[in-house]
Structures are given as C-alpha cells and as structure tokens.
Amino acid sequence: MxxxxxxxxxxxxxxxxxxxxxxxxxxxxxxxxxxxxxxxxxxxxxxxxxxxxxxxxxxxxxxxxxxxxxxxxxxxxxxxxxxxxxxxxxxxxxxxxxxxxxxxxxxxxxxxxxxxxxxxxxxxxxxxxxxxxxxxxxxxxxxxxxxxxxxxxxxxxxxxxxxxxxxxxxxxxxxxxxxxxxxxxxxxxxxxxxxxxxxxxxxxxxxxxxxxxxxxxxxxxxxxxxxxxxxxxxxxxxxxxxxxxxxxxxxxxxxxxxxxxxxxxxxxxxxxxTPVPRRLAEVRGDLAELLDGRYDEVHDAWLRVIVTDPVHPEQLFARVVERFPHALAVIHEPTGVVVAHERRAVTPEADPIEVAADFVDYATGGAATEAEIAVLRSAYESARATEASA
The missing domain is CATH 3.60.21.10 (Metallo-dependent phosphatases)
Incomplete structure (x- = not known):
C-alpha cells in the first residue's frame, strides 16, 4: 500500500x-x-x-x-x-x-x-x-x-x-x-x-x-x-x-x-x-558590508538581516530594505559594546517558565523558590489553555 x-x-x-x-x-x-x-x-x-x-x-x-x-x-x-x-x-x-x-x-x-x-x-x-x-x-x-x-x-x-x-x-x-x-x-x-x-x-x-x-x-x-x-x-x-x-x-x-x-x-x-516559494537566508555584518554587493546571491530571498555596527545606523531599516526588498527581520546586534553579564536574549524557543523565573531573580535579588515556580507554571498553562480554547 x-x-x-x-x-x-x-x-x-x-x-x-x-x-x-x-x-x-x-x-x-x-x-x-x-x-x-x-x-x-x-x-x-x-x-x-x-x-x-x-x-x-x-x-x-x-x-x-x-x-x-x-x-x-x-x-x-x-x-x-x-x-x-x-x-x-x-x-x-x-x-x-x-x-x-x-x-x-x-x-x-x-x-x-x-x-x-x-x-x-x-x-x-x-x-x-x-x-x-x-x-x-x-x-x-x-x-x-x-x-x-x-x-x-x-x-x-x-x-x-x-x-x-x-x-x-x-x-x-x-x-x-x-x-x-x-x-x-x-x-x-x-x-x-x-x-x-x-x-x-x-x-x-x-x-x-x-x-x-x-x-x-x-x-x-x-x-x-x-x-x-x-x-x-x-x-x-x-x-x-x-x-x-x-x-x-x-x-x-x-x-x-x-x-x-x-x-x-x-x-x-x-x-x-515540496515547492519552495522563496528561500530563507540570514546575513550578518556591518551596514557597509551588507550594502557593498557581497550578498547579491540572496537578494531575492526572504532575509533575516543582523547589523553589527557599534552605533545604530541612521535610517537602518529603510536602507536595508532598499537593498534587500524581501528582508523580513532587521536586527541591530552591535559589536564592540560591553553588555551587562546578566542580560541575555529571550528567543522563541526559550522556556517561558525559565524566562519568568529569571525575572523573579532580577526583581527580588534571589532565585525563584519551587513554590513560586509552581505558581508561574500554573499561570502559564492556564493562559495557554485559554488561548487554545478562544
């Protein structure tokens, strides 16, 4: 069969x-x-x-x-x-x-x-x-x-x-x-x-x-x-x-x-x-590098563009999109900048309970207790259940 x-x-x-x-x-x-x-x-x-x-x-x-x-x-x-x-x-x-x-x-x-x-x-x-x-x-x-x-x-x-x-x-x-x-x-x-x-x-x-x-x-x-x-x-x-x-x-x-x-x-x-309507790609570099032609091969792709200039360039989004018309995400991640040790990116795959527990740690100066984590988990699962039934 x-x-x-x-x-x-x-x-x-x-x-x-x-x-x-x-x-x-x-x-x-x-x-x-x-x-x-x-x-x-x-x-x-x-x-x-x-x-x-x-x-x-x-x-x-x-x-x-x-x-x-x-x-x-x-x-x-x-x-x-x-x-x-x-x-x-x-x-x-x-x-x-x-x-x-x-x-x-x-x-x-x-x-x-x-x-x-x-x-x-x-x-x-x-x-x-x-x-x-x-x-x-x-x-x-x-x-x-x-x-x-x-x-x-x-x-x-x-x-x-x-x-x-x-x-x-x-x-x-x-x-x-x-x-x-x-x-x-x-x-x-x-x-x-x-x-x-x-x-x-x-x-x-x-x-x-x-x-x-x-x-x-x-x-x-x-x-x-x-x-x-x-x-x-x-x-x-x-x-x-x-x-x-x-x-x-x-x-x-x-x-x-x-x-x-x-x-x-x-x-x-x-x-x-399966058919690929438009490929996805990611490019990274300072704005001058991104605009100088070295990434011509992904000009027609849906792009995530990561810009690494130490200072946020003027009109960043407009300049990137003018060069890459299918750029869907433009992110400024400066290099050469001292970032506080306790800061970290929250990504889509991050565990929501861990993110909430990190906030408890930040706000109170101490790690979340097991009881607090249980409350956070219960609240999160309740919210997710409500969203699913909407």
Missing amino acids: RILHTSDWHLGRTLHGVDLFDHHRAFLDHLVELVREREVDVVVVAGDVYDRAVPAVPVVSLLSEALGRLSDLATVVVTPGNHDSAVRLGFAAELLRPGLHILASIDRLAEPVVVDDDAGPVAFYGLPYLDPDTVRARLAPRDELGGEAEALARSHEAVMGAALDRVRADLTSRPGTRSVVVAHAFVQGGAASESERDIRVGGVDLVPSAVFAGVDYVALGHLHGAQKVGSGHPTIRYSGSPLAFSFGERGHVKSSALVDLDASGEVTVELIP
Missing part, C-alpha cells in the same frame, strides 16, 4: 507579516498532482491543518477544496493537532463524502479506518492531539467492574500510552491486519525548531517512542523538520511542515513522506520535496 504522509500545513499562517495563502495553495496543488502521479492509496494528515482554532473563511474554503480534490483520488485520513480545534475540525465528520475521514474523537480513537489492498487490510488509527489536562480522565482504564478509574498521570506519556493501549487492544481482534497510527505529539529524540507552539504540561512535553510498540508505521505531526525518530520497528517519522515558518527552519528541506507498506508490514520511505 502506498501512503502519503504529510502534516503541519498551518493554513492561515503568516511569516513575519507575509501572507502565505498563495504559497499554501501552490503546495496543495503540488500535493494533488503527487497523489495522482504516484498512485497514492491513502493520504494521512497528522494534525495542525489550520494555524489557529478559528480560521478565516478563505482558509476554510482552501482546505475544503483541497480535501475534496484529494479524496477524489485516494482515501484521506485527517487528525487534529494542537493548533486545530478538534471540535470544529471534526464537525459533521460522519456526514463527509466517502473516502474522507476526519478522526477527531477521543472516545473513538480505537476505531480505525480500514483500507484493503492486494495483501489484505491496513488499519489507520487517528489520534488527535491529546492534551493531558483535557483527556487524562477520559482515557483512564476502567476498573474490573467497569466503574470510574483514577485519572491518568498529568503527562503526555501517560495519555499517549493509554491511547496506544486501546489501539493495540483493537488490533488483537484483527489478526493479520497491518497498522498505521497517525498522531500529533513531541516524541523523544525529535529535533524541534523555533516555530512549534509549546505543549509542555508540568514542564514536560516528551513522549517515549516505546509507547508505539506493536504497530507498523507511525505518521507523526508537530515538529516542523522532516525526521525519523527511534530505531527498529515500528518506523516512526515526522513529515515536517511543507513550508518554512521561521528563520530557524531555513536549513530544512521541506518534503512529504511517500511510504510503501508491504505485505509483511515492512516500510520504505521516499521524501518528496
């Missing part, structure tokens, strides 16, 4: 204020042609289809059109990620056209979409993003009498492990069936980039790869770099995002994973590069 694994489309996202709508449309056109040309049987989309829980109307129309075109050619299985609203994405899932499946229900995650080929059935299990605070009671196993059980531990490992226990229990009733799990999580060993949204709960966001034992292929979403994690069986892969969403991804080769699953459950993977 031939499977096309993709994820993290983030429809509706911008890059430093640049609307990526047309670039997303070009990617989806590419995806449809790829499915047609390579005779794909099943397309799986492992979460973060949208960039926000309530997407704009044109973005919804773009997704609707794309899923319609894809499902004319292959079976399509979609699961929600942490950016999507599972309720909104899964609305009317039972009324969708044949061949299009949006698997957004926590209570039905052990009910697979079964697709047959010449070698027999393949069961596709869709695991929507599992927020521990939301699902740890619902996924807790029942006691021997079928009564309410104690909630699972407050961790991604606990809820993902419970979900896979349900998947394996269903698989035992399907002898000879090959299996694919479509999930959205941060699996241990994966390399993150600066554009993924933080999903830490209790300070932990990792899921061990061992929880996926017993299946043949794990199609992951969440991390934006295409990569394999774990070793041996099963094959566990991130397809990565189709577009770069931060300058930290400028070295990524964006792709989709073309997966061939043979009769024995063995997997071979071919990475198919």
Whole structure:
C-alpha cells in the first residue's frame, strides 16, 4: 500500500507579516498532482491543518477544496493537532463524502479506518492531539467492574500510552491486519525548531517512542523538520511542515513522506520535496558590508538581516530594505559594546517558565523558590489553555 504522509500545513499562517495563502495553495496543488502521479492509496494528515482554532473563511474554503480534490483520488485520513480545534475540525465528520475521514474523537480513537489492498487490510488509527489536562480522565482504564478509574498521570506519556493501549487492544481482534497510527505529539529524540507552539504540561512535553510498540508505521505531526525518530520497528517519522515558518527552519528541506507498506508490514520511505516559494537566508555584518554587493546571491530571498555596527545606523531599516526588498527581520546586534553579564536574549524557543523565573531573580535579588515556580507554571498553562480554547 502506498501512503502519503504529510502534516503541519498551518493554513492561515503568516511569516513575519507575509501572507502565505498563495504559497499554501501552490503546495496543495503540488500535493494533488503527487497523489495522482504516484498512485497514492491513502493520504494521512497528522494534525495542525489550520494555524489557529478559528480560521478565516478563505482558509476554510482552501482546505475544503483541497480535501475534496484529494479524496477524489485516494482515501484521506485527517487528525487534529494542537493548533486545530478538534471540535470544529471534526464537525459533521460522519456526514463527509466517502473516502474522507476526519478522526477527531477521543472516545473513538480505537476505531480505525480500514483500507484493503492486494495483501489484505491496513488499519489507520487517528489520534488527535491529546492534551493531558483535557483527556487524562477520559482515557483512564476502567476498573474490573467497569466503574470510574483514577485519572491518568498529568503527562503526555501517560495519555499517549493509554491511547496506544486501546489501539493495540483493537488490533488483537484483527489478526493479520497491518497498522498505521497517525498522531500529533513531541516524541523523544525529535529535533524541534523555533516555530512549534509549546505543549509542555508540568514542564514536560516528551513522549517515549516505546509507547508505539506493536504497530507498523507511525505518521507523526508537530515538529516542523522532516525526521525519523527511534530505531527498529515500528518506523516512526515526522513529515515536517511543507513550508518554512521561521528563520530557524531555513536549513530544512521541506518534503512529504511517500511510504510503501508491504505485505509483511515492512516500510520504505521516499521524501518528496515540496515547492519552495522563496528561500530563507540570514546575513550578518556591518551596514557597509551588507550594502557593498557581497550578498547579491540572496537578494531575492526572504532575509533575516543582523547589523553589527557599534552605533545604530541612521535610517537602518529603510536602507536595508532598499537593498534587500524581501528582508523580513532587521536586527541591530552591535559589536564592540560591553553588555551587562546578566542580560541575555529571550528567543522563541526559550522556556517561558525559565524566562519568568529569571525575572523573579532580577526583581527580588534571589532565585525563584519551587513554590513560586509552581505558581508561574500554573499561570502559564492556564493562559495557554485559554488561548487554545478562544
């Protein structure tokens, strides 16, 4: 069976204020042609289809059109990620056209979409993003009498492990069936980039790869770099995002994973590069160096420009953009200036709790206590939950 694994489309996202709508449309056109040309049987989309829980109307129309075109050619299985609203994405899932499946229900995650080929059935299990605070009671196993059980531990490992226990229990009733799990999580060993949204709960966001034992292929979403994690069986892969969403991804080769699953459950993977609308690059130097022509080769790229003059040059942004019309970020990092030891940059990948604890240290003259860190973590997770439900 031939499977096309993709994820993290983030429809509706911008890059430093640049609307990526047309670039997303070009990617989806590419995806449809790829499915047609390579005779794909099943397309799986492992979460973060949208960039926000309530997407704009044109973005919804773009997704609707794309899923319609894809499902004319292959079976399509979609699961929600942490950016999507599972309720909104899964609305009317039972009324969708044949061949299009949006698997957004926590209570039905052990009910697979079964697709047959010449070698027999393949069961596709869709695991929507599992927020521990939301699902740890619902996924807790029942006691021997079928009564309410104690909630699972407050961790991604606990809820993902419970979900896979349900998947394996269903698989035992399907002898000879090959299996694919479509999930959205941060699996241990994966390399993150600066554009993924933080999903830490209790300070932990990792899921061990061992929880996926017993299946043949794990199609992951969440991390934006295409990569394999774990070793041996099963094959566990991130397809990565189709577009770069931060300058930290400028070295990524964006792709989709073309997966061939043979009769024995063995997997071979071919990475198919996706269209690059405009490459990302970074240049660094004093303003004279930046403007003297040595960086002509990146003139047409989206740029992050780091200017190192000791004194902030006059009309810095205007002069840089006149030379590099696609510069998206212009940053002044002076060299030869003494910087106070306690100062450090707060980057997108910084742990928000560590940043807040640093402020407590700065404001009070002493390190944050464990109790203070617990309060900071609780406040941060509450704010993140409110944002996600907006």
